[in-house]
Amino acid sequence: MLYLFAAIFILCLVTVTFILINTLRIPSKLKKAEELFKQGKNNESSNIVRAILEKYKDNVKARYIRAQILMKQKQYLLAISELNGILTIPDFKSYVSEPEIHYNLSDMYKATNNFQKEIDEYRIILTFDPEDVEANMRIGMAMYNKHNYPKAKEHLLKTVTNGPQPSPYLSPLGIAMFQTGEYGKSEQYLLKSLENDMNNPEIKFYLGSIYKLQKNYDRAVNMFMQSKEDTRFYVQSLRSLGEIYFDQEQYDEVIEILEPGIDKLNDTTKEGLTYRHLLAESYEIKSRIKDAITQWENINKIDPDFKDAKSRLNTYKNITNSQHMMDLLSLSSDKLQEYINEIISIFNYTIISKDRISVNEYLYKTFNTKRMGDPPVLVFFNRTVSEITEKHLNEFNRQMSSEKCKKGLYITTSSFSIRAQNEAMSKQIELYDGDFVSKTIERIKTKSFLTSR
Secondary structure, eight states: OHHHHHHHHHHHHHHHHHHHHHHHHHHHHHHHHHHHHHTTOHHHHHHHHHHHHHHOTTOHHHHHHHHHHHHHTTOHHHHHHHHHHHHTSTTGGGTSOHHHHHHHHHHHHHHTTOHHHHHHHHHHHHHHOTTOHHHHHHHHHHHHHTTOHHHHHHHHHHHHHHSOSSOTTHHHHHHHHHHTTOHHHHHHHHHHHHHHOTTOHHHHHHHHHHHHHTTOHHHHHHHHHHHTTSGGGHHHHHHHHHHHHHHTTOHHHHHHHHGGGGGGOOTTSHHHHHHHHHHHHHHHHTTOHHHHHHHHHHHHHHOTTGGGHHHHHHHHHHHHTOHHHHHHHTOOHHHHHHHHHHHHHHTTEEEEEEEEEETTEEEEEEEESSOTTSOOEEEEEEOOSSOBOHHHHHHHHHHHHHTTOSEEEEEESSOBOHHHHHHHHTTTEEEEOHHHHHHHHHHHHHHHHHHHO
């Protein structure tokens, strides 16, 4: 019996010793597997890991090596499963850094186009260290590409502040700040970015946009002239240049800069329609009515309600049917003012002062030659094809008050809306539309012809 107990004891001792020796050999095996993986010998490394996991399925280091092998082999879904499995092992943090696992998971989700999971991993990483440069960069750029500019700004600012300098993320940070309306800071970061990337058209486009908002037109034009050389910013740059020239009443320049971009427009977008509208307005001001009609017809095909396109086209048709009106719209500024003076004299008014509002808008302060004691009368002449609304009359009424005129005459080559007509009745404003102007100028021409004979 004693011999039996001794035999059992020896057997147990041998078994325990074997297990202990085998267990002690695992770290060396794992080290060998890691070395083979680093040498690119994935199959040999995988064989060692597989043998370990057959006996110790929750060995964290072995599972992590397997996950790394799967990532290297681009077996992303299996790698994701393995990494998530490690996170469920109670003591995994003793062997592998948790942030490291989440970094790997974010890479795998990115590789598999699982955008939301990728973002989730970035957020988890930031719970360990809110200032982590890499995590802030990744989530910042993810938000930037998703056009979530407030969040992009929040994370990219930490990236730029805490990361190596010069930062390659100055440009997206500057653009994000532009989109959130922080133009001063946006300019600051974009200029810093431009120092390191002098030929970047995107930076120049946004700097041009900032200078345009500041009405620093010389610098804006300089930037847009450069950014338009890149096809990505070609149409946007041309439109911005057109808006600058239009604001400065340089209508020939508007037409010259916008015409080359017509074939590149996407008319289904508001930007494309705005582009055509700007060109149409410039054509009208320069009396190129047929060219203006072409642009309005294109706008009307896409969106008849855009800038009241349908109504504008109807107005143009009436104009093109009247040779007198076509002649009037084609007159030079000097000749137009001669006719305006003649029209004003018909009312027995004498001009006291004149103010040129634009190439097509003139404001005259007059008095009645037959009733010298009457208050002065303000006369506004507006050469346009657009319908005059109550908004126009309210502005004219403010000008009347400013000039201390109780009565006003609003003369236009177009027509008045119903609301404008009602508004005029309560404000001592007399309205004279395109029909009146056309017939009056016809009489003036006839009188001039007869006089010359």
